[in-house]
Amino acid sequence: MDVTLMVVVVVVTALIFDFTNGFHDTANAMATSIATGAFRPKTAVAIAACLNLTGAFLSVEVAKTISGGLVDETLINPVVVFAGLVGAILWNLVTWFLGLPSSSSHALFGGLIGATWVAGGIGAINFNAVLNKIVLPAVLAPVVAALIAVTATYLAFRVSARAEPGRVSRGFQLGQRVSASMLALAHGTNDAQKTMGVITLTLITAGMLAPGSAPPFWVVLSAGMAIGLGTYMGGWRIIRTLGRRVSDIHPTQGFSAETTSAAVILSSTHLGLPLSTTQVCTGSIFGAGAGRRMAAVHWGVAGRIVLAWSFTLPSAAVVGAAASWLAETGAVGVAVVAVTGAALASGIYVVSRRNAVTAANVNDIPQPSADLAADLAA
Amino acid sequence: MGIDWATLAAIAVVAAAAAVTVVLLVAFAIVGFSAPSGRRIDGLGDGGVSGARAAAVLCLVAAGLIVGYGLYLILA
Secondary structure (H helix, E strand, O other), X not given: OOHHHHHHHHHHHHHHHHHHHHHHHHHHHHHHHHHHOOOOHHHHXXXXXXXXXXXXXXXXXXXXXXXXXXXXXXXOOHHHHHHHHHHHHHHHHHHHHOOOOOOHHHHHHHHHHHHHHHHXXXXXEOHHHHHHHHHHHHHHHHHHHHHHHHHHHHHHHHHHOOOOHHHHHHHHHHHHHHHHHHHHHHHHHHHHHHHHHHHHHHHHHOOOOOOOOOXXXXXXXXXXXXXXXXXXXXXXXXXXXHHHHOOOOOHHHHHHHXXXXXXXXXXXXXXXXXXXXXXXXXXXXXXXXHHHOHHHOOHHHHHHHHHHHHHHXXXXXXXXXXXXXXXXXXXXXXXXXXXXXXXXXXXXXXXXXXXXXXXXXXXXXXXXXXXXXXXXXX | OOOOHHHHXXXXXXXXXXXXXXXXXXXXXXXXXXXXXXXXOOOOOOOHHHHHHHHHHHHHXXXXXXXXXXXXXXXX
């Protein structure tokens, strides 16, 4: 297949992945702010979208490798990247449909692992790196965030118990506007850069850009626009899960959760051990829920989220492997993967409309088991 | 290659210190601003209310400085 055409296909697929990354992760910054009324739903996603776009322009440092050493980088070509992106996009859509937060980065790595496995065999996968860079941080990040959030929330309730409840709510709602905005900005600097890296490294691999080049302006702009637009779409199903299904979130808990998430994400990034934004934020929200009253947390929801996390890497890998196997046959294979992927994505979207979650009903009191059953039956 | 436990511990300590400090500062500020004006409040004399408000402002400024440093880290 013509290299230029394949690069175009990869760029378009990467931007679609960036878009799904945006709406999948809106909940990280805004779920509790929407649940507590700190922001109106539409205002929240508009602010998050603007800050994600701004964040994309603030950080354009391109990663040196696409997979971060998880696979043999010499085997990564545009076809492998395309197949990996397809696996990640489909997993993002499945988890969005089920309203479950999961790491878009882990989905991307899973897709790339599966695609590289097909391209180079099992020896091309660095399982030690997968364990240390993906599996262990995935276990530890939410636990650390939850423990900090439990402490912060408990202390915040103890201290503010002396104040008038209405003022406490209003005060922490104001605080949430700042903490949620910081999270959205941090997300833009981290996640838009991920897609920029994929596109830039693909352009370098294809010889269209000199090695070591910074991302061209059109790459920065398109990646920022894609994640911003995705963020503005809202990802309301996941927002409802994190904002309403974990616990009945009070502004004190929302502020504690967001502040904890921002502190963990910023310290981990700057101390050189980046952790998944989604897993940190989810852990913080559960911790903040437990910081008020353990029994008020819906631990069944936590179980479903952990299940989704444990399936993220293998599921995206299976789809990535299948896509790679087909795409490597040539232009027809790439077209089949693209059409099949588009058909599956459209199918998920159409089915989701039968039980739509929107800005209008995102804060409705949930009935987790009934809603999930409706989703699955639809 | 193993996980960098020292860095992970450092992240936990720094993040816990920053998050708990900011949350507590904002909580104290809210308590300070909740002091009812025009009358005495528990444990405070006549100047207690204005003192509580001044302390609340200081708490907010301190929290703002930490948040500002976080913003600097994002932008840097």
